[in-house]
Amino acid sequence: MAERFDVRSIEQVPTYAPDPSYKQNAWVRDYSWTYREFFSNPDEFWENVARELEWFKPWDRVREWKYPYAKWFVNGKLNITHNCLDRHVLSKRKNKVALIWRGEGDEGRVFTYNQLYKAVNRFANGLKNIGVKRGDCVCIYMPLVPEQIIAMLACARIGAIHNVVFAGFGAQALNYRINDAEAKFVITADIGIRRGRALPLKIIVDEAITHAPSVERVIVLRRQNPPIELHSEIEVDFKEIMGGVSPECKPEEMDAEDVLFYLYTSGSTGAPKGVVHTCGGYMVGVYHTMKCVFDLKEDDIYWCTADPGWITGHSYIVYGPLCAGATVFITEQTPDFPDPGAWWRLIEEQCITIFYTAPTAIRMFMKLGEEWPDKYDLSSLRILGSVGEPLNPEAFEWHYRVVGKQKCPILDTWWQTEAGMHMLTTLVGEPMKPGFVGKPIPGVVADVVDKNGKPVKPYEGGFLVIKEPWPSMFRTVLKNDERYRKYWETIPNCYAAGDLAVKDKDGYIMVLGRADDVIIVAGHNIGTAEVESALVSHRAVAEAAAIGKPDPMRGNLLKAFVILRTGHSPSDKLTSELIHHVRMTLGPIAMPSEIEYVDKLPKTRSGKIMRRVLKARELGMDPGDISTLEED
Numbered sequence: 001m002a003e004r005f006d007v008r009s010i011e012q013v014p015t016y017a018p019d020p021s022y023k024q025n026a027w028v029r030d031y032s033w034t035y036r037e038f039f040s041n042p043d044e045f046w047e048n049v050a051r052e053l054e055w056f057k058p059w060d061r062v063r064e065w066k067y068p069y070a071k072w073f074v075n076g077k078l079n080i081t082h083n084c085l086d087r088h089v090l091s092k093r094k095n096k097v098a099l100i101w102r103g104e105g106d107e108g109r110v111f112t113y114n115q116l117y118k119a120v121n122r123f124a125n126g127l128k129n130i131g132v133k134r135g136d137c138v139c140i141y142m143p144l145v146p147e148q149i150i151a152m153l154a155c156a157r158i159g160a161i162h163n164v165v166f167a168g169f170g171a172q173a174l175n176y177r178i179n180d181a182e183a184k185f186v187i188t189a190d191i192g193i194r195r196g197r198a199l200p201l202k203i204i205v206d207e208a209i210t211h212a213p214s215v216e217r218v219i220v221l222r223r224q225n226p227p228i229e230l231h232s233e234i235e236v237d238f239k240e241i242m243g244g245v246s247p248e249c250k251p252e253e254m255d256a257e258d259v260l261f262y263l264y265t266s267g268s269t270g271a272p273k274g275v276v277h278t279c280g281g282y283m284v285g286v287y288h289t290m291k292c293v294f295d296l297k298e299d300d301i302y303w304c305t306a307d308p309g310w311i312t313g314h315s316y317i318v319y320g321p322l323c324a325g326a327t328v329f330i331t332e333q334t335p336d337f338p339d340p341g342a343w344w345r346l347i348e349e350q351c352i353t354i355f356y357t358a359p360t361a362i363r364m365f366m367k368l369g370e371e372w373p374d375k376y377d378l379s380s381l382r383i384l385g386s387v388g389e390p391l392n393p394e395a396f397e398w399h400y401r402v403v404g405k406q407k408c409p410i411l412d413t414w415w416q417t418e419a420g421m422h423m424l425t426t427l428v429g430e431p432m433k434p435g436f437v438g439k440p441i442p443g444v445v446a447d448v449v450d451k452n453g454k455p456v457k458p459y460e461g462g463f464l465v466i467k468e469p470w471p472s473m474f475r476t477v478l479k480n481d482e483r484y485r486k487y488w489e490t491i492p493n494c495y496a497a498g499d500l501a502v503k504d505k506d507g508y509i510m511v512l513g514r515a516d517d518v519i520i521v522a523g524h525n526i527g528t529a530e531v532e533s534a535l536v537s538h539r540a541v542a543e544a545a546a547i548g549k550p551d552p553m554r555g556n557l558l559k560a561f562v563i564l565r566t567g568h569s570p571s572d573k574l575t576s577e578l579i580h581h582v583r584m585t586l587g588p589i590a591m592p593s594e595i596e597y598v599d600k601l602p603k604t605r606s607g608k609i610m611r612r613v614l615k616a617r618e619l620g621m622d623p624g625d626i627s628t629l630e631e632d
């Protein structure tokens with residue numbers, strides 16, 4: 001893979017220089033100096049970060065590294081919620097606003113740190129009372145309401161392992177994530193609300209747990225009036241278990257290497273992977289990046305538009321911001337309902353200062369037109385962030401000009417579920433190059449290399465790798481350590497992220513996309529294997545292959561090629577039925593936009609579908625090396 005990129009097009013990238021005041025006031029004032037400091041003594045660097053937080057017992061060693069297994073803050077004892085809540089409640093932040101939630105219409109709720117502390121403790125006591133114990137896995141399948149965050153923190157408080165599943169997943173996807181993690185408890189809500197409509201979450205849970213032998217109890221947040229009935233013996237009411245219990249719950253003393261959560265992510269092959277994160281290193285990583293990458297200040301009002309069901313929400317709605325004592329805004333509102341001004345109105349209403357969103361949203365805003373952001377006062381904004389997929393230069397420029405009014409730095413942050421925290425970006429105050437994420441942050445050693453691990457020259461494509469362990473790295477893949485090792489064995493002495501990238505002569509990195517069969521649709525990772533197996537589970541389908549087809553707004557669209565079983569023939573009705581089937585099994589985020597019926601699929605001699613060939617054909621490109629193709 002020594003593809004050469006058009007040098008001029010990269011060299012001609014205009015550089016954007018943010019106002020010098022950003023650099024003067026930043027936590028990291030001089031990127032190069034701070035990076036060198038880190039590089040000269042990584043352990044000391046991370047130890048200094050860890051000391052800013054509170055530990056029940058300090059660590060004996062900063063890290064223990066036996067390739068590819070790392071331990072961080074060895075023998076340190078902590079509870080992340082002590083740092084998210086108690087630390088602030090015992091300080092002048094006690095009555096600072098921790099969480100602001102907006103629903104649709106006029107609905108809204110606010111929690112100070114003290115109020116959030118009490119709510120989390122009550123719910124933690126409620127969980128204990130119904131039998132949740134340290135080490136138990138609790139699946140959280142909830143809409144974006146404060147209780148979703150309260151549930152996560154309450155689990156962490158008592159040492160239960162949460163496994164949050166995004167509420168846009170369907171019953172089969174949820175069932176897999178419950179069974180694989182052997183969740184004993186499921187926390188859900190009767191409904192989520194989206195664009196004025198109720199989404200029946202509880203019904204999906206009912207279906208998902210019909211074949212989930214590990215599940216003992218289901219806790220239901222009832223939002224509807226009159227409340228739905230809780231039928232069977234296993235169901236309990238969310239608010240009821242919080243009632244009549246103490247607002248004090250002593251945090252469980254966790255070892256730095258105890259598991260904090262599982263979070264499933266799509267892999268290039270096979271079933272989704274249960275990424276395992278631990279308490280100590282994760283806390284230090286997300287705290288450090290929240291503070292230094294977002295350059296968080298005491299009076300910021302910070303909005304990350306992700307959902308806690310994704311890693312972005314875990315790290316930058318819940319744990320990072322709360323560890324750092326931020327005021328976090330969340331909303332169940334979508335950007336275009338009741339009109340395309342919804343999010344801009346919220347920025348004006350809440351005086352948001354840091355706005356962290358996804359390229360797919362930015363591209364949608366571009367399409368809707370400047371008149372929408374122009375209607376609102378966005379002058380409170382100080383910093384803009386982006387995550388999830390490449391932020392193309394056009395979207396960067398539009399966002400910089402129309403939303404940031406040519407003054408706000410844009411942080412394009414590259415990282416992954418496995419990474420737990422930001423890895424690459426252009427820190428506030430540094431010159432920005434549209435299309436490039438930037439450089440590894442202080443704390444991270446990254447590079448672009450060939451398949452042997454040798455750094456490639458500037459402007460030559462290669463694989464994005466991380467060369468040293470970092471505190472918030474995942475520790476394994478649940479029940480599949482082999483898959484964990486694979487990340488570290490693909491390229492010698494490196495963690496292979498699975499992304500293709502290119503560097504320029506200044507060391508700025510541009511992420512080009514996935515090197516494997518993971519498709520990123522509107523910022524969500526979708527495994528081809530999951531979509532294909534959902535299709536094949538339909539009675540009419542014999543075989544299926546899914547590819548990502550570039551789309552100007554959503555990054556990629558899913559296209560599926562389907563071979564029908566004998567006795568079935570293609571029709572528009574069948575196409576709608578298949579799309580609906582995927583929607584019901586995997587959820588709306590994994591629905592194909594297009595289905596093509598074929599008689600044959602290109603395969604290798606060993607029988608693997610060559611999606612690359614399908615994609616090349618679809619795009620009218622040269623499919624590359626097809627010598628292993630079986631097809632005649």
Ligand code: WTA
Nearest residue numbers: 387388389390412413414415416417499511
């Ligand atoms: C992609 C999300 C380009 C990438 C935090 C990565 C990006 C995958 C960026 C991880 C970015 C994420 N520029 N690509 N700024 N951020 N990606 O696990 O392909 O949901 O490997 O974590 O998203 O997605 P995940």
